[in-house]
Amino acid sequence: MSPESGKGANQAGMVVAAVADVMALILGLWIVMYLLDANRANTLVQFVHEAADWLAGWSHDLFTFHKAWARVVAGYGLAAVVYLFVGHAIANRMHRH
Template sequence: MAEHAEAEHEEEAEPRPKRAPIDWRRGREQAFSILASIVRWVGLIFAALLVLHVIFVIGSANSANGIVSFVRGWADGLSLGFKDLFTPSDAKLRVLVNYGIAAIFWLIVSGILARIIRRIGGVVSS
């Protein structure tokens, strides 16, 4: 019995292998970088939906088509205040200009936000 207790004590006395230290700074930088990438991709997708809407309108796509109506629904919401910014008499030109400006807006805003997020991630971890 005493031998068994000594064997247990010897097993417990062995030092545990040390874990690698966690680099919290690097983890924070990666998290902010991922967040910035997500913001950038969302802006790109929003701009793509607006551009698709412009293409569908200029190309006279079938408005009853499911894809066309889906894109139109999203584009109307994403156009924000740009939907009726300019009012030329030609409806296709109106969509091209207004929704085109909205697409550019989303690209610029998402790019700026992504850059700010990355900088905050770098400053926070410094």
């Protein structure tokens, strides 16, 4: 492998890791906003909530805890952990090749 192709794979891996980090950050931010009872009429709160809903669509209502806060933490938190784990695993694999 030439040094240029290794550099490109490294940069691509960094991008993949950064995207995974941003996705997890949005999900984590929504969890914090939910727990702190952020104003849902606020534009930023609405944006973060909609983005988090889209990102965690596959894990939304996966858990059936009685408390709403526990469902939010578990569902959105699981999505954040999966994105971090998968994103960084892919980035590391790209870095090695």
